[in-house]
Each structure stands twice: as C-alpha cells, then as structure tokens.
Amino acid sequence: AQSVAQPEDQVNVAEGNPLTVKCTYSVSGNPYLFWYVQYPNRGLQFLLKYITGDNLVKGSYGFEAEFNKSQTSFHLKKPSALVSDSALYFCAVRDMRGGGADGLTFGKGTHLIIQP
C-alpha cells in the first residue's frame, strides 16, 4: 500500500522568507510524486512532479521540490515567499508498481500562510 504524510497542518512564513512544506511517502516500489495547490473554493492545480532523474524538480510559480530517496521525502520549497502563495498544498504519490490507472494517494494537506 502507498501512503503520504504531511506532518504540518499549517506553516507560517513571513513574506520574502524561504518556505518549505514537508512531505514523506511510503511505497513498495519506486514513486511518482506530485505537488498540487488549492486556493479557496477552487479545484487543485498541478505544481510539479518527480518521475525519475534529477532529484531537484522545478515547477510553476517559482516552486521547486527535492526528492530524497533515502529519507523518502519530497519537500516543496520556494526561495522567497509571496502573500499570494497562501493556500492549501497537497503532496501525492503513485507507486510505479501499481500499473493500471489507479489514482493518486494524497496527504492531508498543509495550510501555507504567508504573513506580510
């Protein structure tokens, strides 16, 4: 079975400071990893994904994430936070062994609050 943990319900960061939203995962095989963002009363928007290759993945809106296989982590980062980054962030995983068209397994989400 695959699972995702987002250990922080909420992360508070001052505008202009770097931000990190944490994610750890568990899969039987190798993972496909995703980050999504949700603004109030909206659907989820794709930010970035890790499939294979370079451990540092760059995505939309200046976000990036680092895949660490030994720590089974995929933390989301941004060098300088904006107030507009305030939203709910979800990490998701799919086991490469899964095959078929089964869906993603999501974490519970982390509220990111950027303070002016």
Added chain:
Amino acid sequence: DAGITQSPRHKVTETGTPVTLRCHQTENHRYMYWYRQDPGHGLRLIHYSYGVKDTDKGEVSDGYSVSRSKTEDFLLTLESATSSQTSVYFCAISELWGADTQYFGPGTRLTVL
C-alpha cells in the same frame, strides 16, 4: 481547469435520495477519476475509469457507483445518499496512466441533510 466541468457545482439533498454528479471533459483523455475531499483526509479516490465502459473501485467506493458511456462523460451516483457522503467531490482526468499528471475539475459541494 484543463477543459473539465462538473455539474452541479452545489447541491443540497436529503438522506435516502439518489444523486448523480456529472464530470465532462473536452480533452479526449482516456482516464477519469472521482475523488472526495474531506477535512483531515485530503483527497480519496472513489472510482476511476480507464476507458468507455471500463471502471474500477478506489479506496472509498462503498455507497457509490459510476458509469462512462462516452469518452467525455463520467457520472458518479450516490444510490441512497447519507450524511457521511457530505463532501466536496472532484473529478480528474489524465491522458496516460502511471506518471501522467492528473488535472482536476472545479468540484461539486454536496450537502446531505
């Protein structure tokens, strides 16, 4: 929202009534998914489809059924709605399986009284 619409966007219904939610896509993607979002649970997969008339169960399929008679439409039915099915329901699509990105619709907020 990647050519995905969901209808209705909001619905209030009573316990025991049937409810059907519709997901419509204009991307001609093969794979479609239904998730529910609840506080403290993130999103959980209800059912998915890998082609016309080809569907399978997800993590939380009890009390739900689906149908896909056309590539563009994926219907989610609550046969007899219960208060525990009060949730926000999201449809997602992907062109390929595995590593392919899933794109999400705007969601349907369902309240069962």
